[in-house]
Amino acid sequence: SAVISQKPSRDICQRGTSLTIQCQVDSQVTMMFWYRQQPGQSLTLIATANQGSEATYESGFVIDKFPISRPNLTFSTLTVSNMSPEDSSIYLCSVLKLADSYNEQFFGPGTRLTVL
Amino acid sequence: AQTVTQSQPEMSVQEAETVTLSCTYDTSESDYYLFWYKQPPSRQMILVIRQEAYKQQNATENRFSVNFQKAAKSFSLKISDSQLGDAAMYFCAYRYTNAGKSTFGDGTTLTVKP
Numbered sequence: 233s234a235v236i237s238q239k240p241s242r243d244i245c246q247r248g249t250s251l252t253i254q255c256q257v258d259s260q261v262t263m264m265f266w267y268r269q270q271p272g273q274s275l276t277l278i279a280t281a282n283q284g285s286e287a288t289y290e291s292g293f294v295i296d297k298f299p300i301s302r303p304n305l306t307f308s309t310l311t312v313s314n315m316s317p318e319d320s321s322i323y324l325c326s327v328l329k330l331a332d333s334y335n336e337q338f339f340g341p342g343t344r345l346t347v348l
Numbered sequence: 349a350q351t352v353t354q355s356q357p358e359m360s361v362q363e364a365e366t367v368t369l370s371c372t373y374d375t376s377e378s379d380y381y382l383f384w385y386k387q388p389p390s391r392q393m394i395l396v397i398r399q400e401a402y403k404q405q406n407a408t409e410n411r412f413s414v415n416f417q418k419a420a421k422s423f424s425l426k427i428s429d430s431q432l433g434d435a436a437m438y439f440c441a442y443r444y445t446n447a448g449k450s451t452f453g454d455g456t457t458l459t460v461k462p
Contacts, residue, residue: 273454280449337395337450339394341392
Protein backbone atom coordinates (compact mmCIF):
# COMPACT_ATOMS: atom_id res chain seq x y z
CA SER A 233 0.00 0.00 0.00
CA ALA A 234 0.97 3.68 0.00
CA VAL A 235 0.45 6.04 2.90
CA ILE A 236 -0.03 9.63 1.79
CA SER A 237 0.14 12.67 4.03
CA GLN A 238 -0.87 16.17 3.07
CA LYS A 239 -0.06 19.46 4.71
CA PRO A 240 -1.92 21.52 5.68
CA SER A 241 -5.06 19.51 6.33
CA ARG A 242 -7.11 22.68 6.09
CA ASP A 243 -6.62 26.40 5.77
CA ILE A 244 -8.56 29.61 5.52
CA CYS A 245 -6.94 32.18 3.25
CA GLN A 246 -7.58 35.67 2.02
CA ARG A 247 -8.25 36.34 -1.63
CA GLY A 248 -5.19 37.32 -3.62
CA THR A 249 -2.82 35.22 -1.56
CA SER A 250 -1.22 31.87 -2.41
CA LEU A 251 -1.12 28.56 -0.59
CA THR A 252 1.28 25.67 -1.12
CA ILE A 253 0.05 22.17 -0.34
CA GLN A 254 2.55 19.41 0.31
CA CYS A 255 2.10 15.74 -0.48
CA GLN A 256 4.43 13.14 0.98
CA VAL A 257 4.26 9.41 0.21
CA ASP A 258 5.90 6.75 2.34
CA SER A 259 7.34 4.88 -0.65
CA GLN A 260 8.30 5.37 -4.28
CA VAL A 261 5.36 5.58 -6.63
CA THR A 262 4.81 5.43 -10.36
CA MET A 263 2.74 8.55 -10.79
CA MET A 264 1.41 11.45 -8.72
CA PHE A 265 -1.73 13.43 -9.41
CA TRP A 266 -3.50 16.46 -8.00
CA TYR A 267 -7.30 16.55 -7.92
CA ARG A 268 -9.88 19.08 -6.83
CA GLN A 269 -13.14 17.99 -5.23
CA GLN A 270 -16.07 20.05 -4.07
CA PRO A 271 -17.71 18.42 -1.03
CA GLY A 272 -20.15 15.77 -2.17
CA GLN A 273 -19.06 16.01 -5.77
CA SER A 274 -16.76 14.20 -8.15
CA LEU A 275 -13.03 14.55 -8.56
CA THR A 276 -11.56 16.82 -11.19
CA LEU A 277 -7.99 16.15 -12.24
CA ILE A 278 -5.84 19.26 -12.14
CA ALA A 279 -2.56 17.82 -13.34
CA THR A 280 -0.11 14.95 -13.34
CA ALA A 281 3.04 15.78 -11.40
CA ASN A 282 6.10 14.64 -13.32
CA GLN A 283 9.36 14.02 -11.55
CA GLY A 284 12.03 16.45 -12.66
CA SER A 285 9.95 18.09 -15.34
CA GLU A 286 6.92 20.31 -15.81
CA ALA A 287 3.57 18.94 -14.77
CA THR A 288 0.99 17.90 -17.34
CA TYR A 289 -2.13 20.03 -16.90
CA GLU A 290 -5.69 19.16 -17.78
CA SER A 291 -7.90 21.42 -19.82
CA GLY A 292 -8.94 24.44 -17.82
CA PHE A 293 -5.94 24.40 -15.50
CA VAL A 294 -2.76 26.40 -16.11
CA ILE A 295 0.67 26.45 -14.59
CA ASP A 296 0.51 30.10 -13.57
CA LYS A 297 -2.50 29.41 -11.39
CA PHE A 298 -1.51 25.96 -10.12
CA PRO A 299 2.27 25.56 -10.19
CA ILE A 300 3.32 22.04 -9.27
CA SER A 301 6.67 20.62 -8.30
CA ARG A 302 7.84 17.03 -7.91
CA PRO A 303 11.50 16.99 -6.97
CA ASN A 304 11.62 13.24 -6.27
CA LEU A 305 9.57 10.06 -6.40
CA THR A 306 7.82 10.56 -3.07
CA PHE A 307 7.08 14.29 -2.75
CA SER A 308 5.07 16.91 -4.60
CA THR A 309 3.66 20.35 -3.98
CA LEU A 310 0.69 22.16 -5.45
CA THR A 311 0.42 25.92 -5.14
CA VAL A 312 -2.90 27.68 -5.54
CA SER A 313 -1.95 31.18 -6.65
CA ASN A 314 -3.79 34.49 -6.43
CA MET A 315 -6.71 32.77 -4.77
CA SER A 316 -10.34 33.73 -5.14
CA PRO A 317 -13.42 32.31 -3.36
CA GLU A 318 -13.97 30.06 -6.39
CA ASP A 319 -10.81 28.20 -5.40
CA SER A 320 -12.44 27.03 -2.19
CA SER A 321 -12.39 23.27 -2.45
CA ILE A 322 -10.74 20.08 -1.26
CA TYR A 323 -7.43 19.37 -2.94
CA LEU A 324 -6.40 15.73 -3.12
CA CYS A 325 -3.02 14.21 -3.80
CA SER A 326 -3.18 10.77 -5.39
CA VAL A 327 -0.58 8.25 -6.48
CA LEU A 328 -0.22 5.12 -8.53
CA LYS A 329 1.89 2.43 -6.94
CA LEU A 330 3.03 -0.70 -8.69
CA ALA A 331 2.28 -4.05 -7.10
CA ASP A 332 2.31 -7.38 -8.97
CA SER A 333 2.42 -5.62 -12.36
CA TYR A 334 -0.65 -3.56 -11.54
CA ASN A 335 -0.72 0.09 -10.50
CA GLU A 336 -3.15 0.69 -7.68
CA GLN A 337 -4.37 4.23 -7.02
CA PHE A 338 -4.21 5.66 -3.52
CA PHE A 339 -5.54 8.96 -2.25
CA GLY A 340 -4.38 11.37 0.39
CA PRO A 341 -6.65 12.74 3.12
CA GLY A 342 -7.10 16.03 1.28
CA THR A 343 -6.54 19.69 2.06
CA ARG A 344 -9.70 21.67 2.69
CA LEU A 345 -9.20 25.21 1.45
CA THR A 346 -11.52 28.10 2.17
CA VAL A 347 -10.87 31.43 0.49
CA LEU A 348 -12.54 34.52 1.94
CA ALA B 349 -12.94 11.31 -24.60
CA GLN B 350 -13.89 8.71 -22.05
CA THR B 351 -16.90 9.47 -19.89
CA VAL B 352 -18.28 7.73 -16.84
CA THR B 353 -21.93 8.10 -15.85
CA GLN B 354 -23.52 7.24 -12.54
CA SER B 355 -27.23 7.79 -12.93
CA GLN B 356 -28.13 7.38 -9.26
CA PRO B 357 -27.08 10.41 -7.19
CA GLU B 358 -28.47 8.77 -4.04
CA MET B 359 -29.39 5.26 -2.99
CA SER B 360 -30.53 3.77 0.28
CA VAL B 361 -30.59 0.23 1.57
CA GLN B 362 -31.76 -1.51 4.70
CA GLU B 363 -29.05 -3.06 6.82
CA ALA B 364 -28.39 -6.68 5.79
CA GLU B 365 -30.09 -6.18 2.43
CA THR B 366 -28.52 -6.02 -1.03
CA VAL B 367 -28.09 -2.92 -3.16
CA THR B 368 -26.79 -2.36 -6.68
CA LEU B 369 -25.12 0.82 -7.86
CA SER B 370 -25.09 1.54 -11.57
CA CYS B 371 -22.31 2.82 -13.80
CA THR B 372 -21.98 3.17 -17.53
CA TYR B 373 -18.98 4.38 -19.47
CA ASP B 374 -18.02 5.31 -22.95
CA THR B 375 -14.78 4.27 -24.61
CA SER B 376 -13.49 3.12 -27.95
CA GLU B 377 -10.75 1.04 -26.36
CA SER B 378 -10.89 -2.73 -25.94
CA ASP B 379 -8.52 -3.04 -23.00
CA TYR B 380 -8.97 -0.88 -19.92
CA TYR B 381 -9.61 -0.96 -16.20
CA LEU B 382 -12.74 -0.19 -14.23
CA PHE B 383 -12.94 0.60 -10.53
CA TRP B 384 -15.31 1.29 -7.71
CA TYR B 385 -14.04 3.56 -4.95
CA LYS B 386 -15.61 4.30 -1.58
CA GLN B 387 -15.33 7.68 0.13
CA PRO B 388 -16.82 7.72 3.64
CA PRO B 389 -17.80 11.12 5.06
CA SER B 390 -14.68 13.16 5.84
CA ARG B 391 -12.45 10.16 5.18
CA GLN B 392 -10.05 9.06 2.50
CA MET B 393 -11.12 7.42 -0.71
CA ILE B 394 -10.30 3.74 -0.91
CA LEU B 395 -10.50 1.12 -3.62
CA VAL B 396 -13.41 -1.29 -3.32
CA ILE B 397 -12.96 -3.45 -6.39
CA ARG B 398 -11.40 -3.41 -9.82
CA GLN B 399 -12.10 -5.16 -13.11
CA GLU B 400 -9.80 -5.64 -16.07
CA ALA B 401 -11.73 -5.44 -19.30
CA TYR B 402 -9.99 -8.46 -20.83
CA LYS B 403 -11.27 -10.68 -18.04
CA GLN B 404 -14.71 -12.13 -18.64
CA GLN B 405 -15.18 -13.21 -15.06
CA ASN B 406 -16.78 -10.65 -12.80
CA ALA B 407 -14.61 -9.47 -9.92
CA THR B 408 -15.64 -10.16 -6.35
CA GLU B 409 -14.27 -8.98 -3.01
CA ASN B 410 -16.11 -10.48 -0.06
CA ARG B 411 -19.54 -8.78 0.02
CA PHE B 412 -18.78 -6.67 -3.04
CA SER B 413 -19.19 -7.92 -6.59
CA VAL B 414 -19.55 -6.39 -9.99
CA ASN B 415 -21.65 -7.11 -13.04
CA PHE B 416 -19.41 -6.21 -15.97
CA GLN B 417 -21.18 -6.08 -19.31
CA LYS B 418 -18.49 -5.08 -21.81
CA ALA B 419 -20.70 -4.85 -24.87
CA ALA B 420 -23.20 -2.69 -23.03
CA LYS B 421 -20.39 -0.70 -21.36
CA SER B 422 -21.99 -1.24 -18.01
CA PHE B 423 -20.24 -1.84 -14.70
CA SER B 424 -22.53 -2.13 -11.68
CA LEU B 425 -21.55 -2.76 -8.07
CA LYS B 426 -23.53 -5.10 -5.86
CA ILE B 427 -23.18 -4.85 -2.11
CA SER B 428 -24.57 -7.84 -0.26
CA ASP B 429 -25.48 -7.97 3.43
CA SER B 430 -25.15 -4.20 3.70
CA GLN B 431 -23.59 -2.86 6.85
CA LEU B 432 -23.76 0.55 8.49
CA GLY B 433 -20.10 1.04 7.64
CA ASP B 434 -20.92 0.79 3.95
CA ALA B 435 -22.52 4.23 4.07
CA ALA B 436 -20.39 6.44 1.85
CA MET B 437 -20.12 8.04 -1.52
CA TYR B 438 -19.21 5.53 -4.21
CA PHE B 439 -17.37 6.51 -7.35
CA CYS B 440 -17.08 4.49 -10.52
CA ALA B 441 -13.86 5.12 -12.44
CA TYR B 442 -12.28 4.21 -15.77
CA ARG B 443 -8.60 3.99 -16.60
CA TYR B 444 -7.31 3.27 -20.08
CA THR B 445 -3.79 2.20 -19.20
CA ASN B 446 -2.14 0.60 -16.21
CA ALA B 447 -0.17 3.77 -15.48
CA GLY B 448 -2.48 6.52 -16.58
CA LYS B 449 -5.07 8.90 -15.22
CA SER B 450 -8.56 7.85 -14.26
CA THR B 451 -11.92 9.36 -15.17
CA PHE B 452 -14.46 9.41 -12.35
CA GLY B 453 -18.22 9.42 -12.35
CA ASP B 454 -20.23 11.91 -10.34
CA GLY B 455 -20.70 9.51 -7.48
CA THR B 456 -23.60 7.82 -5.70
CA THR B 457 -24.29 8.55 -2.05
CA LEU B 458 -25.31 5.35 -0.29
CA THR B 459 -27.29 5.50 2.94
CA VAL B 460 -27.65 2.37 5.06
CA LYS B 461 -30.70 2.29 7.32
CA PRO B 462 -30.55 0.32 10.57
